[in-house]
Amino acid sequence: MRRARLDRVWWLVTPGNPLKDTGRLPSMAERMDNARQLARHPRMIVTDLEARLRTRYTIDLIRRLTRMRPNVRFVLVIGADNWATIHRWGDWREIVETVPVVVVDRPGASLKALNSPAARTFARYRIDASDAACIASLKPPAWVFLTGRRSPLSSTELRRNRRDTRTGTESPAAESAV
Template sequence: MRAGLPVARPGMTVGLLGGSFDPAHEGHVHITEEALRRFGLDRIWWLVSPGNPLKAHGPAPLAERIAGARRIMQHPRVEITGIEAQLGTRMTADTIAALQRLYPGVRFVWLMGADNLVQFDRWDRWQEIAARVPIGVVARPGWRMPARFSRAARLMWRARLPGLRARQLARSGTPAWVMINLPLNKLSSSAIRARRPKGN
């Protein structure tokens, strides 16, 4: 195991929540705590990304975003990481493949907001991601219906599990995905950035 990477034992279920977290906020905390409970996960790792190829403008420095995430997300079963920078991976498919090699026997679940499901078919090797790990989709304001009828959802409709089986997701064969509806929290990183004073 590489130094500095989180610890996980074979048989554990670990949710992976990737994003720029620019900045991390209470909405991320809300999603994380609900995903731990609703998907029955042992751990969740935040994967604070070096950059997002689908975003036009680069995020704040990685160390700054990790520090901010650690201030706001304090939970004994949640780890804030810069795994992609440590592994030298940029694409989600490569990151997941590397983690599966490093952690044999650990059951990973990819976590995403419903807004990401809408554009999931634009991700690099998205079908490989779905073949490697189950996917837990968390409903966010205004995205429930677009997510349900997105191209990726239509192509994966046979693999969808009902919400009542969400706790079985981590131990399901792939492809498999569940969309859960949460009490909605409207906070978003983009809205917070928009409220920042110019130059901050």
């Protein structure tokens, strides 16, 4: 948020990733509650907007939001692990051509992300991390790769840690998070 000079970040708790098995996901209410506990910043808003708008794919949400709020400059913030596989998303090129993208480095995903089909396709639209503060004002396509302190935890690991905390057992992921 700070480096990209974003006014706020919407933490989208999705109904479920179409590319993953969602059968064992906790309820939306539980995932919303968990995200709120992690998002301890007044300008970070945890929302179930995708479920409420009934959008299944990111591009559908982006289309709706840009129509509903044409004067808002939306920016997609995703992890490097997602940037590495965004070419598998529905209408992925349109996503990158509609909103600027901030790619946040993730452990083990740097090389895959920077050599991904999306990174190669949009290589000439990548801006230097030192210019990240202007990303929201750029006409898409535009993307930036941000590095910094990284957490190895995924949403799956965070849910596992929460379960382990409730049952009183300790998990290796919980130890690495300390």
